[in-house]
Amino acid sequence: MLKLSWIYTLLGLFVLYAALLNLRERRWSMATFWAILACPFLFGDLILAASSAGTRWPAQAMGVGVLGLGVMAARGGLGMASDDAAAQAARRTWAQRLGNRLFVPALAIPLVTLLLVLAGPYLRWGGVPLIEDRQSTLTALGLACVIAFGAALRVTRVPVATGLGEGRRLLDALGWAALLPMLLATLGSVFATTGVGDAITALVGALIPTQSALACLIAFALGMVLFTVIMGNAFAAFPVLMAGVGLPLLVQQHGAAPAILGSIGMLTGYCGTLLTPMAANFNIVPAVLLELPDQYGVIRVQWPTALALLVVNFLLMWWLVF
Amino acid sequence: MNYWPLLGVATVVAGFVLRLNPVLVVVLAGVVSGLAAGMGLGDLLAMLGDAFVGNRALLLMVMTLPVIGLLEHCGLRERARDWIASFRGLTLTRFLLSYLGLRQVLSMLGLTNVAGHAQTVRPLVAPMSQAAAERTTGTLPAAARHRVDAMAAATDNVGLFFGEDVFIALGAVLLIQGFYAQNGIELEPLTIALWALPTAIAAFVIHALRIARFQRRLEREARAAQSATTADTREPAC
Numbered sequence: 001m002l003k004l005s006w007i008y009t010l011l012g013l014f015v016l017y018a019a020l021l022n023l024r025e026r027r028w029s030m031a032t033f034w035a036i037l038a039c040p041f042l043f044g045d046l047i048l049a050a051s052s053a054g055t056r057w058p059a060q061a062m063g064v065g066v067l068g069l070g071v072m073a074a075r076g077g078l079g080m081a082s083d084d085a086a087a088q089a090a091r092r093t094w095a096q097r098l099g100n101r102l103f104v105p106a107l108a109i110p111l112v113t114l115l116l117v118l119a120g121p122y123l124r125w126g127g128v129p130l131i132e133d134r135q136s137t138l139t140a141l142g143l144a145c146v147i148a149f150g151a152a153l154r155v156t157r158v159p160v161a162t163g164l165g166e167g168r169r170l171l172d173a174l175g176w177a178a179l180l181p182m183l184l185a186t187l188g189s190v191f192a193t194t195g196v197g198d199a200i201t202a203l204v205g206a207l208i209p210t211q212s213a214l215a216c217l218i219a220f221a222l223g224m225v226l227f228t229v230i231m232g233n234a235f236a237a238f239p240v241l242m243a244g245v246g247l248p249l250l251v252q253q254h255g256a257a258p259a260i261l262g263s264i265g266m267l268t269g270y271c272g273t274l275l276t277p278m279a280a281n282f283n284i285v286p287a288v289l290l291e292l293p294d295q296y297g298v299i300r301v302q303w304p305t306a307l308a309l310l311v312v313n314f315l316l317m318w319w320l321v322f
Numbered sequence: 323m324n325y326w327p328l329l330g331v332a333t334v335v336a337g338f339v340l341r342l343n344p345v346l347v348v349v350l351a352g353v354v355s356g357l358a359a360g361m362g363l364g365d366l367l368a369m370l371g372d373a374f375v376g377n378r379a380l381l382l383m384v385m386t387l388p389v390i391g392l393l394e395h396c397g398l399r400e401r402a403r404d405w406i407a408s409f410r411g412l413t414l415t416r417f418l419l420s421y422l423g424l425r426q427v428l429s430m431l432g433l434t435n436v437a438g439h440a441q442t443v444r445p446l447v448a449p450m451s452q453a454a455a456e457r458t459t460g461t462l463p464a465a466a467r468h469r470v471d472a473m474a475a476a477t478d479n480v481g482l483f484f485g486e487d488v489f490i491a492l493g494a495v496l497l498i499q500g501f502y503a504q505n506g507i508e509l510e511p512l513t514i515a516l517w518a519l520p521t522a523i524a525a526f527v528i529h530a531l532r533i534a535r536f537q538r539r540l541e542r543e544a545r546a547a548q549s550a551t552t553a554d555t556r557e558p559a560c
Contacts, residue, residue, distance in 0.1 A: 004379075007382070007385065008378065010385070011381070011382065011384055011385055014384065014385075014387075014388065015384065037381075040374055040375045040378045041378060041381075044375045044378055047371065047372070047375050048372065048375055048376070051368065051371075051372050056364065056368045058371070059367070059368040059369075059371035059372045059375070060364060060367040060368045060371060061371065062370070062371030062372075062374055062375060063366070063367030063368060063369070063370035063371035063374075064367060064371075065371070065374075066349060066352075066370045066371065066374050067349060067353070067367075067370070069345065069349070070345055070346045070348070070349030070350070071346070071349075073343050073345035073346060074342070074343040074345070074346035091394075091395070091396070091397040091399075091400050092397060092400055093397070094395075094396040094397035094400075095396070095397030095398075095400040095401040095404065096397075098396060098397065098401070099401065100401070100405065102393055102396060102397065102398045102401045103398075103401070103402075103405075103446075105389060105393060106389070106390070106393055106398055106445050106446060109386060109389060109441050110436040110437055110441060110442065113433075113436050114433055114436055117433065137433075137434075138379055138382055141382060141385070142382060142385050145385035145386050145388075145389055146385075148389045149388050149389045149392070152389050152392045152393055153392070156392065156393070156395075156396045158392065158395070158396070162392065162395070163388050163389075163391070163392040164388055165391075166388065166391030166392045166394070166395045167387040167388030167389075167390075167391040167392065168387075168391075169391055170387045170390065170391045171384060171387055174387075176343065176344075176345045178381065178384060179345060179381070180344055180345055180348070181380040181381070182374065182377050182378060182380045182381050183345060183348045183349065183374070184348055185373075185377035185380055186348075186352065186370065186373040186374045186376075186377055187330075187334075187348050187351055187352050189369075189373035189376065189377070190330070190352040190355055190356060190369060190370065190373060191327070191330060191331075191355060193356075193359075193369055193373075194327040194330065194355045194356055194358070194359035194361070195324060195327050195359060196327045196328060196330055196331060196355060198323065199323060199324065199325045199327055199328050200328070200331075202323045202325075203325075230331055230334060230335070234494075235494070235497055238497060238498070238501070239497075239501055242501055247505055251507075258502055258507050258509060259509050259513045259514050259517055260517045262498035262499075262501070262502065262509075262514055263487065263495075263498065263514045263515070263516075263517035263518045264517060264518070264520075264521060266487060266494050266497075266498060266518075267483075267484065267487055267518060267521045270483040270484065270487075273479075273483060274476075274479060274480070274483070277338060277344065278334070278338075278344075280344065281380060281383075281439075282439075282479050282482075283479075284344070285383075285439055285440075286439035286443060286444075286475035286478075287472070287475070289439055289440060289443070289444045290439075290443070290444060290448055290468075290471040290472070290474075290475060291471075292468050292471060292472055293468060294468075297468060297469075297471075297472040298472045298475045298476055298479070300472065301469060301472040301473050301476045301536075302476035302479060302480065304532060305476070305480055305525070305528055305529050305532055308528045309484075309521065309524060309525055309528055312521065312524045312528070313521055313524075316520055316521065316524075320517075
């Protein structure tokens with residue numbers, strides 16, 4: 001049975017490979033950075049198992065590693081290596097020779113993922129499902145990447161080392177931006193554990209005139225957006241704002257329809273996701289991937305859509321929930 | 323009520339205002355918020371480590387990098403541009419609208435990881451968008467190309483966000499249902515999902531209008547640049 005943990009191991013080995021190449025080129029901080037990042041993928045299950053068994057030092061060591069990543073990221077640079085004319089000409093030649101065959105491995109990632117997700121429940125080997133049910137989409141994506149890599153090697157006939165080296169080039173170029181989504185989610189967990197949400201709820205409750213349904217709805221909508229902007233994730237904002245404003249004030253006191261409030265309230269939070277650098281995987285990572293000179297380039301083109309949708313969502317809630 | 327953990331939020335805001343490295347800001351904010359909540363160093367480190375490992379699924383996009391890197395080395399982006407440029411009648415608006423619609427429908431079916439910035443935007447959608455834009459504007463200057471790339475990424479985000487809530491078995495809807503269930507309100511996931519449809523449609527319409535305006539603006543800028551160069555013919559063309 002294929003498990004997500006196998007994909008994680010593979011990913012960990014690739015990150016470790018990037019660390020070793022950097023070590024060989026004497027780029028010490030880059031090498032250390034990737035070596036630390038390989039740990040949650042190579043030893044993640046062991047760390048979690050140790051924690052739930054009461055042994056705390058593995059998780060604490062990982063915590064020290066997180067602090068180390070923070071310090072190293074602050075010193076490291078970022079950005080794609082510049083492109084020279086010879087490489088451009090070589091790529092043109094490749095493109096002309098291979099033509100549309102180049103699309104096959106690229107499209108294999110989404111198509112094989114799709115196929116595995118759809119066919120997954122029916123793929124069995126001696127009664128055992130071929131792909132583990134838990135987080136099967138992620139397993140399917142990982143597997144699709146492996147298959148697509150094989151297809152890419154076949155189509156282009158370049159050595160495996162070249163392929164992995166090109167992957168490492170992209171990883172180095174992403175640098176700390178690759179890590180940011182994972183760290184932000186970590187911060188979300190930390191905020192939840194330390195009671196940041198409860199404190200905000202108490203503040204909002206003390207500040208708004210609760211007898212007005214409109215004031216409560218405005219506080220709810222703006223709270224969803226603001227909290228999402230701060231946390232980078234509407235999922236983190238939702239329970240906080242629902243527990244503080246949505247449920248006690250809007251649903252219980254003013255009789256709002258819970259299904260509509262929940263659904264459109266969450267989508268109001270998504271408008272905040274479009275606005276914030278904290279949602280790094282959607283807003284900062286693509287800016288780096290696309291080599292935009294401005295880190296906030298993606299946010300700059302999408303904020304008008306976000307604000308217009310925010311207004312639409314607010315009006316929809318105002319008309320529909322009461 | 324202990325308000326001190328809010329210092330973590332303040333750290334985040336201050337860090338971004340001061341334009342410090344985001345990774346450093348996030349790590350600092352975690353430490354500040356933990357210490358402010360009265361946690362010991364051992365607990366704090368263990369919490370950071372556990373949470374970091376628990377969220378590792380977010381780095382799965384790294385799996386796509388060897389494939390994308392290898393194909394780009396062999397001219398994938400150049401081929402994507404040439405291929406789109408060979409379609410007559412394909413404009414930036416038509417191309418990005420098709421992608422937006424496709425992305426929304428796929429997300430509605432729960433297929434959120436099928437496309438994405440690493441999987442599809444960088445290798446395919448961005449170069450194709452440039453080629454589609456240049457069909458009506460001629461060769462774009464670098465700054466305009468960056469804006470086209472950014473618009474391609476934004477289109478992916480809008481399509482993903484405002485499609486996925488319509489799918490019942492995905493995070494958002496289950497989170498909403500789970501929250502209400504904990505508080506004694508039983509809801510069918512389907513009723514929650516259906517109320518995401520009006521916003522999904524509004525998102526498509528609003529973003530479609532913006533893409534169309536964006537294309538017109540690119541064309542206007544291109545015409546202005548062209549008339550500026552033809553007016554001043556003494557400048558050598560290069």
